[in-house]
Amino acid sequence: xxxxxxxxxxxxxxxxxxxxxxxxxxxxxxxxxxxxxxxxxxxxxxxxxxxxxxxxxxxxxxxxxxxxxxxxxxxxxxxxxxxxxxxxxxxxxxxxxxxxxxxxxxxxxxxxxxxxxxxxxxxxxxxxxxxxxxxxxxxxxxxxxxxxxxxxxxxxxx
Amino acid sequence: xxxxxxxxxxxxxxxxxxxxxxxxxxxxxxxxxxxxxxxxxxxxxxxxxxxxxxxxxxxxxxxxxxxxxxxxxxxxxxxxxxxxxxxxxxxxxxxxxxxxxxxxxxxxxxxxxxxxxxxxxxxxxxxxxxxxxxxxxxxxxxxxxxxxxxxxxxxxxxxxxxxxxxxxxxxxxxxxxxxxxxxxxxxxxxxxxxxxxxxxxxxxxxxxxxxxxxxxxxxxxxxxxxxxxxxxxxxxxxxxxxxxxxxxxxxxxxxxxxxxxxxxxxxxxxxxxxxxxxxxxxxxxxxxxx
Ligand SMILES: Cc1cc2nc3c(=O)[nH]c(=O)nc-3n(C[C@H](O)[C@H](O)[C@H](O)COP(=O)(O)OP(=O)(O)OC[C@H]3O[C@@H](n4cnc5c(N)ncnc54)[C@H](O)[C@@H]3O)c2cc1C
Ligand code: FES
Ligand code: FES
Numbered sequence: 001x002x003x004x005x006x007x008x009x010x011x012x013x014x015x016x017x018x019x020x021x022x023x024x025x026x027x028x029x030x031x032x033x034x035x036x037x038x039x040x041x042x043x044x045x046x047x048x049x050x051x052x053x054x055x056x057x058x059x060x061x062x063x064x065x066x067x068x069x070x071x072x073x074x075x076x077x078x079x080x081x082x083x084x085x086x087x088x089x090x091x092x093x094x095x096x097x098x099x100x101x102x103x104x105x106x107x108x109x110x111x112x113x114x115x116x117x118x119x120x121x122x123x124x125x126x127x128x129x130x131x132x133x134x135x136x137x138x139x140x141x142x143x144x145x146x147x148x149x150x151x152x153x154x155x156x157x158x
Numbered sequence: 159x160x161x162x163x164x165x166x167x168x169x170x171x172x173x174x175x176x177x178x179x180x181x182x183x184x185x186x187x188x189x190x191x192x193x194x195x196x197x198x199x200x201x202x203x204x205x206x207x208x209x210x211x212x213x214x215x216x217x218x219x220x221x222x223x224x225x226x227x228x229x230x231x232x233x234x235x236x237x238x239x240x241x242x243x244x245x246x247x248x249x250x251x252x253x254x255x256x257x258x259x260x261x262x263x264x265x266x267x268x269x270x271x272x273x274x275x276x277x278x279x280x281x282x283x284x285x286x287x288x289x290x291x292x293x294x295x296x297x298x299x300x301x302x303x304x305x306x307x308x309x310x311x312x313x314x315x316x317x318x319x320x321x322x323x324x325x326x327x328x329x330x331x332x333x334x335x336x337x338x339x340x341x342x343x344x345x346x347x348x349x350x351x352x353x354x355x356x357x358x359x360x361x362x363x364x365x366x367x368x369x370x371x372x373x374x375x376x377x378x379x380x381x382x383x384x385x386x387x388x389x390x391x392x393x394x395x396x397x398x399x400x401x402x403x404x405x406x407x408x409x410x411x412x413x414x415x416x417x418x419x420x421x422x423x424x425x426x427x428x429x430x431x432x433x434x435x436x437x438x439x440x441x442x443x444x445x446x447x448x
Contacts, residue, residue, distance in 0.1 A: 003163050023166035023209070024199075045160055046197035053263050059237075060263040065196040069166055070211060113263065134348040135261025 006069045012037065013081030019068070027071050028052045028063035031078060039079035039108045043137070050136035053109035054078050060116045079108035082115070091115055091153040100149030102140040110136045114150050118157050126151065161199035167210045172217075175324055176299050178210050183321035188212050190232065193260070193268035194276040218326060223248060227292065227329040236265035236273070248332055251290060251339040251357065255282040258341075261349045271325050277380070279314045280351035282343070285375035288383065289357040290339070291331040298323040311380035337361040338444030340436040344428050346419065352376040353420045356432040360440040362448070367391050372404070372437075374429050377414035384411050384433070396441050404437060405430040 005020040012035060019034045026045075031037045031054070043049035045064045052063040055077040082089045088096065091114050101107040110133070117124070117132045124132070129150045130143070138146060169175040179186050186208035189195055198204040212218070218233040221242050228249045230239060239245055240256035259265060259273075259282055273283045274294065288311070293304040296319055305318050312318055319325060343355035354376045361369040370391050372384040387407035394400045414425035 004165070006166065022163065024161040024163055026196075026200075045200045047193060047264060050261070050263065059266040061267055062193075062263050064200065065192050065264075066267070067166070067192075067196075069168075070192075070213065117262065131348055132262060135263055 006072075008068050008072045010068075010071050010073070011075045013077055021068050023067055023069050025068050026064050027054070027056075027061075027066045027068045027076070030068040030071075031063060031076070037078050037080050041105055041108055043105070048137070049106070050109040050113065051106055053112045053136070055112055055116060058116075060113055077112070077115075079111055082111060090156045091118070091149075094153035094156055095146075095149040098149040098152050099145045100141065101146075106136055106138040106141075110138070110146060114153060118150075118154055122154060122157055124150075124154055129154075160202065161196075162202065162205040164199075164206055165208050167208060168214050169210065169212070170214050170216070172215055172297060172324060172326065175210055175212055175215060176297065176322070178208065179322055179324065180299050182208060186210055186321070188275075188324060190272035190275075191235065191268035193264050194272065194278070212324065220327075221245060223332075224329075226332050226334070228252070228332055229327055229329050230270050231327050232271040232325055233269060234271075236260075236268045236270060237262065239270055240265060249290065249330055251341050251359070252283075252286055252330065254341045255286045255357070258282055258343050258345070258352070258355075259349065264349075271328050274310070274328060275317060275319060275325055277311055277315050277317050278351065279379050279381075280353075280355075280376040282341075282352065282355060282357075282375070284311055285355060285357045285373045285381040286341070287328065287330065288381040289359045289371045289373040290333070291359075291371075292329050294319070294325050295327045295329065296323045296325045302326075304329075314379040333359060333361060335361050336363070336444050336448045338440040338442065338447060340439035340443065342432040342436045342439075344432070354414075354425050354428045354432060356429065356436045357381075358433075358436040358440040360437070360444055362441075362444045366393050366395055368393075370437075370440075372408075372433060374408065374412065374433070377412050377425055377429060382412065384408050386411060387433070391437075396437055401434050401437060405434055408433050 031040050041051035043051035047062050047065050054063045167178050187206040189209045189211045218231040220231040222229045246253045287307045293306050340358045343352045357373045359371045373381045375381045387404040408430050414422045416422045
């Protein structure tokens with residue numbers, strides 16, 4: 001069976017990158033293994049856990065459900081693109097201050113989801129926060145503090 | 159990386175896609191949002207020699223009202239349909255159903271047509287299409303045909319689309335007159351597939367039911383219409399007796415599966431509860447539209 005490699009051009013966190021990959025490699029594989037951006041995590045690799053969530057052309061996507069060839073020409077933001085010279089952005093800051101993470105495995109995916117969510121809805125109710133968060137599974141912190149962190153980030157963004 | 163190797167094709171037109179598909183219909187699969195297909199490839203539940211990515215074909219991303227139909231293109235994402243005002247005003251049952259499906263990152267890419275073509279027995283959209291009525295427009299090298307909702311879902315994950323065809327759009331019927339709808343679902347968590355769901359579309363004439371479709375999903379290989387209950391309700395109003403009869407018809411019509419998520423008995427019970435609630439809500443909605 002064909003194991004042809006495809007040239008893929010993408011912009012990741014503002015920097016352009018070119019990779020040669022087999023079509024079956026996911027965007028998550030390329031971010032982690034070709035570009036060394038291991039902030040994006042892989043949990044389930046079938047769309048359920050949310051750990052691999054990144055922003056593709058302004059919208060969140062599961063990087064485990066998108067082949068890297070499909071990201072040709074796209075702009076990607078990963079968790080590595082959030083801070084400015086080591087200074088945490090407002091969502092990261094809110095998670096730090098509100099104990100929004102423990103082991104941190106789910107956190108990159110949560111942060112990317114929250115960014116996109118607050119852009120569309122800067123003043124969410126607790127219920128809306130919980131519904132949005134249903135797409136990201138956390139095994140340790142408990143959702144109470146994550147919800148609190150998101151509410152704090154929303155307040156900081158307004 | 160988990161999928162087996164495949165050859166990747168990115169046609170820019172339908173004709174190109176159909177030509178590639180025509181070379182090897184059985185060994186090829188169309189890739190739309192990828193939110194059902196890629197999990198299956200990752201789990202190696204399926205593998206195909208050729209994946210044909212249709213995301214670069216223009217003219218397939220639209221939401222239009224055309225006289226008595228709501229038309230949605232094959233590349234229109236679930237997120238965009240869920241947040242569209244025309245859809246909310248003219249086919250609110252669809253907006254409501256979409257709120258129960260998956261999560262933002264999934265609906266940003268997943269398409270309406272992809273969900274219909276995937277035909278998961280626990281999926282919401284096949285049930286909505288069955289309840290409101292409508293058709294898929296499909297194209298092959300031989301030409302274009304339409305498939306009515308009632309003829310579309312053959313079995314779990316199996317539709318009337320042939321391997322050499324591409325669905326280009328779905329057309330949902332828009333009900334006129336005094337009509338109402340309801341959508342009820344029980345799932346383990348928000349965004350999960352339904353354990354049991356019910357979609358009802360009802361039309362009233364002079365305060366009595368003149369037409370009703372009752373569709374239960376998550377209980378059989380395809381969305382299931384409860385035709386006995388539908389027939390019996392024509393000309394009736396809702397009261398304890400007619401509702402009890404409808405619930406009994408539901409129980410008699412269903413033999414749901416037992417699985418790790420729920421027992422058959424639980425599903426049958428919940429289906430009855432949801433149908434009773436759904437009929438009352440559809441009636442209320444119809445009355446408020448009058
Ligand atoms: C975590 C998670 C949770 C989910 N929860 C739900 C849920 O609660 N309810 C629900 O209904 N769905 C759910 N889904 C599935 C989701 O809605 C999918 O997006 C949808 O089922 C498929 O749409 P797609 O565009 O992604 O199709 P794809 O995955 O690209 O394709 C699915 C199938 O349809 C075929 N196909 C696609 N487009 C066409 C076309 N134009 N013509 C012919 N064939 C075509 C493909 O070849 C493939 O066989 C979930 C998915 C995930 C990952
Ligand atoms: S790894 Fe992508 S959703 Fe779990
Ligand atoms: S902080 Fe450990 S999984 Fe969420």
